[in-house]
Amino acid sequence: MGSHNNRYDDEFKTSAVKLVLEKDRTISAVAKDLGISQPALRLWVKASTEPEDATTKRLAELEAENKKLKKQLDNANDTVEILKKSVAIFVKPQN
Template sequence: MRANRKYDSEFKREAVKLVVEENRSIREVESSLGITHGVLKGWVQKHRDQQDPAVVAQRSTEAELKQLRKEVEKLRRERDILKKAVAIFSTDPDRYSDS
């Protein structure tokens, strides 16, 4: 068995199904399928997290918060640019007019 073996999503799904739906132990499934020790535990946890409404809601909230923080930062930069523009144009109003 080689290290860093890649498993396709169907294989992972079926391995998790053996643990979750057929109540087989993680070690037993890893051994029978030749999966590196400890890998299946992560797949099972990920599956359970995806099924848990609280975890799904938390991820959604975190994604929204990240997006809002990014938007706030953009708005702050735009505000700062506008403040500088007002300061420039208010120092000598005739300087920038066509008159």
């Protein structure tokens, strides 16, 4: 294998990172589609999401935790709704 350095402009890198972050595509899928290495794309994503200072870092952590908790709450609410419906099916009113 020969040494092959690809140079990508900032616009290309930004577009690739957006596919991962905003379109919820995997790094491996985007890298394969664009013909770039996964490690390179992973570095671009990390660089674009790396907080600049402690306050920003803490805010990013809290946002990630908030997103996780909202997802857990949605799942719990879905479970409750399913259980309510199943109880309604199996418990018949007695006359």
